[in-house]
Amino acid sequence: MTEQIRTGQWPNGTKLPAQRHLALTFGVNRSTLQEAIDELKADGILSSKVGSSTYVSNDSWNMLLKQKQPNWQKYIEASIHKPNYQTIQLINEFEQDDSIIRLSTGELAPSLLPTAQIQASFQQLQLDGKSIGYSSPQGSLNLRAAICNYLTKRGITTAPENICIVSGGLQALQLIAVGLLETGSIVFQEEFSYLNSIHPFQSFGMQMHSVDFKSQDKEIFQRRRGKRQGIYYAIPTLHNPTGRIWSFEKKKSFYAMCQSLQLPIIEDDVYFELSFEALSPPLKSIDTTGQVLYLGSVSKTLSPGLRIGWVVAPSPVIKRLADIKMQMDYGSSAFSQEIVSYWLTSGLYEEHIEKLKVELKRRAELMENLLEQYFKEIASWESSKGGFYIWLKFNAPIITTDFFMNLLNQKVLINPGYIYEPKDTYHIRLSYSYTSDKELVEGLYTLYSEAVQAIEKNREFN
Incomplete structure (x- = not known):
């Protein structure tokens, strides 16, 4: 010291x-x-x-x-920037420790990344001096055109001038915060929200308001918003952390409500490709007024290290975000943009996604079998519909900082529910996308043992 x-x-x-x-x-x-x-x-x-x-x-x-x-x-x-919760700082730190069993990590295991294929694709790229220099403010035109074509399969019709390439979904949120919203704006979100585990809006003076998942009461939004600017952050498909998927009826009624309130929507759709079932169209596909800012990324599917995502929005919004991005980093990696463009246009990307979903579904079934074996008497959950996560809810309020630290001392890392909703003491976001089968068995058994002890202490205390 x-x-x-x-x-x-x-x-x-x-x-x-x-x-x-x-x-x-x-x-x-x-x-x-x-x-x-x-x-x-x-x-x-x-x-x-x-x-x-x-x-x-x-x-x-x-x-x-x-x-x-x-x-x-x-x-x-x-x-200005708010620090992360101590728990999240510890998660970020200990995720780099290879001896830790990472039960909640929101990324693919190294073995699931198409490393050899990405390396081989370098040989197929037609590079020249211009293509590996600084890109235009909105990003590579070839990549934006490829994204336009790709999104038609999602029911979204757009043009390259309505797309801005960003360094992942998180940068998109940061650009929206500093480029579109004034201090004191209201950011609406669901009760459990990814935004509570990061601070792209809070650090710039925006206020966060959680709304019950089932609520579509216009009065709630009108009362909380008042005369201030507002925006709604939504993950309708494979929500992080709960894994929920909105029905198309909910999407339509939600869009209609926001349209009547002139409340813009951020639709975060970075997980949609990993759904195990056919999906209804996204909110952006029914957007007739330019109200939805649509976010996509390859971080959850191809490689987080490429740092490539995109925003689809009206032209004035895109120009504003692109201008701020150029002030921040002068554009995303030219090499990464070339790689993603090649994968989208060659068919490699969709081929990889299909193989990846098969493996993720196998892992999800393994986790659910282990949960059934150990946790059915002390917790509840819904079967995974895709993506990475299962949202585990314990019957007793045991998920505290002490519980988190006790597991960390046993080399098991979790994402407790209180990083998504500060008052929560019941949930854990479990991930099957990173750990090996052996680590998953060992980690879940350690979690079960710790939970049993915590439940007993909770019973004695009460």
């Missing part, structure tokens, strides 16, 4: 991570960590402020560092 301070990794004023995190990072138990903290406090190197937080002190020899360093902690705490 003193080395972290001496080398400037923990500058003056730094708030130390939670003790559970530090103990896990340093590989010691919490009593040992507490002894070290007490000793450093006695030396004036650490200090406590109001509450239980511990900070790097500005006293004693640490004052020497103050003469050399700015107080970066003040800069961090005053910055």
Whole structure:
């Protein structure tokens, strides 16, 4: 810990991570960590402020560092962008540890990525100096034309000028936040939402309002929105984290309601290709007024490392988003755009998707069999309709930060429901897309054992 301070990794004023995190990072138990903290406090190197937080002190020899360093902690705490929840920071950190069983990861296992085929496709690309230089603000014209053709199979008719290439769906949300909405805007979402686990809107002063999945009461939207700008973020197909799929009747009635309210819609459709069943058309296919901003991506299907997604929207919106994107990164990778364009136009992409769905369905069935074996008396769930996830609901409120940390100490990583709805203590988003069969068996048994203990403690407490 003193080395972290001496080398400037923990500058003056730094708030130390939670003790559970530090103990896990340093590989010691919490009593040992507490002894070290007490000793450093006695030396004036650490200090406590109001509450239980511990900070790097500005006293004693640490004052020497103050003469050399700015107080970066003040800069961090005053910055615009909101930090992630500590649980999400831990998830992001420990997902890089190969010894961890990742029961909730929202990406494909390396073995499911078409690595050899992507590498071979480099030999088929017809590259010239222009194609690997900076692309136009909206992205490669060849790729946008290929996406137009591809989306016709989804029932969407569009043109290249109505598409902007982005570096994944998350960047699309960030561009929409800074390019289309004013501070104080209302972003509506479902009760459990992916947006609660990231902060593309919150960090720019937008307010998040959750609406019950079944609710389509215009008064709710009118009352909460008032006179402020608003937008609705929806994942009608294979919702993250619940895995739900809206019926076409719900899509039509929802679109009609938003149209009557002049409430724009963000339709996040990055999972649709992974459905195990035939799907109804997306919201964008029935959009007659340019009200739906449609998001797609190859991150969940081909490779997250390519960082290629797209937004389909009216021309003025696309030009605005493209202008801001050019200010941010001067365009997505030219090589990635060429690869995705080739895969979309050669038939390789759809061929890969069909094989991928077969394997994902097999994995989903394995997970459901294991859930039936271990969890049927203590939890409930719906069979997966595709994608990556099963939304597991326990009968007792046991999913807490302590539960998360206990599993992490046993080398099992989960996505607890409270990162999607802060008050939730019942759910876990389980993923079958990343772990091996052996890891899935081991990880779910560890989860079951921990859940049984937590349920017993909950029963005793009540």
